[in-house]
Each structure stands twice: as C-alpha cells, then as structure tokens.
Amino acid sequence: MKAWRVHETGEPREAMRLDQVADPVPGPGEVLLRVRAAGVNFPDALLCRGQYQVRPPLPFTPGVELCGEVVATGEGVAAPAVGERVITPAALPGGAFAELAVVPATGVFPAPPALDDAEAAALHIGYQTGWFGLHRRAALQAGETLLVHAAAGGVGSAAVQLGKAAGATVIGVAGGPEKADQALKLGCDIVVDRHREDFVAVVKEATGGRGADVVYDPVGGEAYTRSTKCVAFEGRIVVVGFTSGTIPAPGLNHALVKNYSILGLHWGLYNTHDPAAVRACHAELTRLAAQGAVKPLVSERVPFDQAAEAVQRVADGTTTGRLVVVP
Incomplete structure (x- = not known):
C-alpha cells in the first residue's frame, strides 16, 4: 500500500x-x-x-x-x-x-x-474535544456567553457549533476578514477580527461589562493572556492547546482575585480513564449531526x-x- x-x-x-x-x-x-x-x-x-x-x-x-x-x-x-x-x-x-x-x-x-x-x-477528535471541554470541564449553560478563539479553525469551529447547540451566546475571534466571515456563517452571534479589533473591548461591551462565562482557547499566548481581562466572575477558561506556539504562564494571583477557573483539557485521557463517556459523547454528536446542529x-x-x-x-x-x- x-x-x-x-x-x-x-x-x-x-x-x-x-x-x-x-x-x-x-x-x-x-x-x-x-x-x-x-x-x-x-x-x-x-x-x-x-x-x-x-x-x-x-x-x-x-x-x-x-x-x-x-x-x-x-x-x-x-x-x-x-x-x-x-x-x-x-x-x-x-x-x-x-x-x-x-x-x-x-x-x-x-x-x-x-x-x-x-x-x-x-x-471525532475536534467535536469530542469541544463537547468535553464545554460540557464536562466548563459545564456551559444555556444563556451563558462563550468566547471562542480561532473560531473559524478546525477546533474552534466545533466549539462554535456546540456552543450554539447548548443555547449559549457565542463570540468568535478570527484572524482576517475571510475567517471572520466563516465564523459568522458557522453561527457566531458576534465575530471579532483580531487584526482589526480588540476582542476584550467587544466582549465587555456585549456583556455589559460582565465578561465571558466560558473561554475556549486552542491558541494560547496572547489570546489566553488577554482573555483573563474579559472573563466573568466565576468564569471558566478552557485550555485546549497552543497553536500560537507560546505556552502562557498563568498569574494565579489574578485567577484568585477575579475568581475564575483555569481548566485543562486533554481529551485523549478520557479514552483511558472513562471510555464510556467517549461512547456517550459519540451518541450525542451523532444525534446533533442528524438534527443538523453540528456539521x-x-x-x-x-x-x-x-x-x-x-x-x-x-x-x-x-x-x-x-x-x-x-x-
């Protein structure tokens, strides 16, 4: 072969x-x-x-x-x-x-x-990662605000669709007008072109200053650092990866005084530690695909x-x- x-x-x-x-x-x-x-x-x-x-x-x-x-x-x-x-x-x-x-x-x-x-x-990997990140780790609720970095990318686009399926308001961050347009077509309620706008200001304005309840971050680097400036009280930042090439060093004192959580997600570990949850997630994704909610x-x-x-x-x-x- x-x-x-x-x-x-x-x-x-x-x-x-x-x-x-x-x-x-x-x-x-x-x-x-x-x-x-x-x-x-x-x-x-x-x-x-x-x-x-x-x-x-x-x-x-x-x-x-x-x-x-x-x-x-x-x-x-x-x-x-x-x-x-x-x-x-x-x-x-x-x-x-x-x-x-x-x-x-x-x-x-x-x-x-x-x-x-x-x-x-x-x-499989992108949507399982998104489902476990948003539901198992961050416990995303209907009516909450979800901020998704790299919203037009493979991992981010899955989180956008899953966030909308969960009833969240989704703010997507993308790089450039083409990617911003794709993020909008995926279902984002608000799209920020990071080359032209400050997503921190957009999130604060959209939430009346409260901030994003959940941040889904496959990028790391500056995307993570600036997300800490617009995460809500009792917000959750889900660390998915570091496509920027820079692994941030979280200021734990900042997490303490602002009362937010930093959640790591390594989806592959569920295959070892909780394979039944992976099977249940696949059944849910199959149902959502049949409904047209995820594609x-x-x-x-x-x-x-x-x-x-x-x-x-x-x-x-x-x-x-x-x-x-x-x-």
Missing part, C-alpha cells in the same frame, strides 16, 4: 515522504480499515516536528483520525462488521495518511449517517498525493475550517 511516512522530524512538507509499504494485518482485538478520508489536525504538524506529547518511533505515518471501511477484523472482534463505515482515532505509528490502517476495535465508532466521509473524518466545516478535500502540503498549511495557520485528505 501507499503511506506517507516521516523518516526524520522537521517541517511537514520536508519530513513527510510517500512510500510503498507492506499492507498491515490486524492482530487480536484490532480492525483493518480502508481509509476513505483522513482529517488533517495541528497535532499532525507537531508529530512531524517531533514536538507532540506522543513521539512514535521513526519511521511513522502521521494522521490522527479517519473515516474508513472495515476490511477485516482480528481474533476476538465481534464488531464492527466487515464493510461497515466507521470513524476512529488512528493508532500510531500507523497513522491515517495511508491507504490502509489498523486500529484497536475499542476505539471504532459507526460513522454518523448524516455526514459524508470527509465530514465524518473531521468529526464539520470541511473547507477542502485534498488529494492523497498532496497530504504533506496540507499538513504544512495547517501548521502555518493559513487554513479555514478543516482540510481532509481523500483517496
């Missing part, structure tokens, strides 16, 4: 190389999938650079989530059935940017019928032979919505 592999870490367009490798074989408890679509995520760039929290042995295939069709199952696997369309995280070092992938059966879920292959491939913003379906360039574009922060690699 063909597979993109990283032999030496570096920038994605240089590090990723298209190789011909042996077809994988599922072992006990595993499922062999034919990849129908693979979502491109910022962690893929970090993997290529050797900067992700997981460092698979070289050479490895990046690509952390996919929609696929079951080709074969290993010993002890009763479900899913051969031919079923499913979504799942990939199992590194054999990632999703390949024609075939082997994954643990325990992490495989039916693909929501309301979504096509590319949309389904972009659902991944797939801005581009990228041919398989252009996967490395797609990962580079996500790394460079030049994309809107989600890029998905398709055969």
Whole structure:
C-alpha cells in the first residue's frame, strides 16, 4: 500500500515522504480499515516536528483520525462488521495518511449517517474535544456567553457549533476578514477580527461589562493572556492547546482575585480513564449531526498525493475550517 511516512522530524512538507509499504494485518482485538478520508489536525504538524506529547518511533505515518471501511477484523472482534463505515482515532505509528490502517476495535465508532466521509473524518477528535471541554470541564449553560478563539479553525469551529447547540451566546475571534466571515456563517452571534479589533473591548461591551462565562482557547499566548481581562466572575477558561506556539504562564494571583477557573483539557485521557463517556459523547454528536446542529466545516478535500502540503498549511495557520485528505 501507499503511506506517507516521516523518516526524520522537521517541517511537514520536508519530513513527510510517500512510500510503498507492506499492507498491515490486524492482530487480536484490532480492525483493518480502508481509509476513505483522513482529517488533517495541528497535532499532525507537531508529530512531524517531533514536538507532540506522543513521539512514535521513526519511521511513522502521521494522521490522527479517519473515516474508513472495515476490511477485516482480528481474533476476538465481534464488531464492527466487515464493510461497515466507521470513524476512529488512528493508532500510531500507523497513522491515517495511508491507504490502509489498523486500529484497536475499542476505539471504532459507526460513522454518523448524516455526514459524508470527509465530514465524518473531521468529526471525532475536534467535536469530542469541544463537547468535553464545554460540557464536562466548563459545564456551559444555556444563556451563558462563550468566547471562542480561532473560531473559524478546525477546533474552534466545533466549539462554535456546540456552543450554539447548548443555547449559549457565542463570540468568535478570527484572524482576517475571510475567517471572520466563516465564523459568522458557522453561527457566531458576534465575530471579532483580531487584526482589526480588540476582542476584550467587544466582549465587555456585549456583556455589559460582565465578561465571558466560558473561554475556549486552542491558541494560547496572547489570546489566553488577554482573555483573563474579559472573563466573568466565576468564569471558566478552557485550555485546549497552543497553536500560537507560546505556552502562557498563568498569574494565579489574578485567577484568585477575579475568581475564575483555569481548566485543562486533554481529551485523549478520557479514552483511558472513562471510555464510556467517549461512547456517550459519540451518541450525542451523532444525534446533533442528524438534527443538523453540528456539521464539520470541511473547507477542502485534498488529494492523497498532496497530504504533506496540507499538513504544512495547517501548521502555518493559513487554513479555514478543516482540510481532509481523500483517496
């Protein structure tokens, strides 16, 4: 089969190389999938650079989530059935940017019928992260104000849709007029172009000076620091990632005197510590997709032979919505 592999870490367009490798074989408890679509995520760039929290042995295939069709199952696997369309995280070092992938059966879920292959491939990690961040960690309530950074990006766009589905007023922050327009189309009640406006002032004006009840921050750096200036009394800042490349050092004295919470979210840990919650979340996301309340913003379906360039574009922060690699 063909597979993109990283032999030496570096920038994605240089590090990723298209190789011909042996077809994988599922072992006990595993499922062999034919990849129908693979979502491109910022962690893929970090993997290529050797900067992700997981460092698979070289050479490895990046690509952390996919929609696929079951080709074969290993010993002890009763479900899913051969031919079923499913979504799942990939199992590194054999990632999703390949024609075939082997994954643990325990992490495989039916693909929501309301979504096509590319949309389904972009659902799992981003929307599970958003759901756990907003509901399990921040306990977002209807009527509250939610501030979402990178609102037109893959992670942020999921939080926007989930926030609206929860009945929140959503203020989205985006960089540039094109991304701001996309954030508005996603359902944001208010959109701030950070290149032209101060989101702190906008949030304070929109909330009568109270501030945002929940801040969803996949950016870090200055986005986090300035968010502390417009978070409400008993507000919650959910730390999702650091696409800015800068990890902020929170002033805990500031959190104390303003009485807000800083919440970390590592969604992958739920697969280990509470897999039942992950399954329940998938059922909820499938229901929301059927209602049309959530639908991944797939801005581009990228041919398989252009996967490395797609990962580079996500790394460079030049994309809107989600890029998905398709055969």
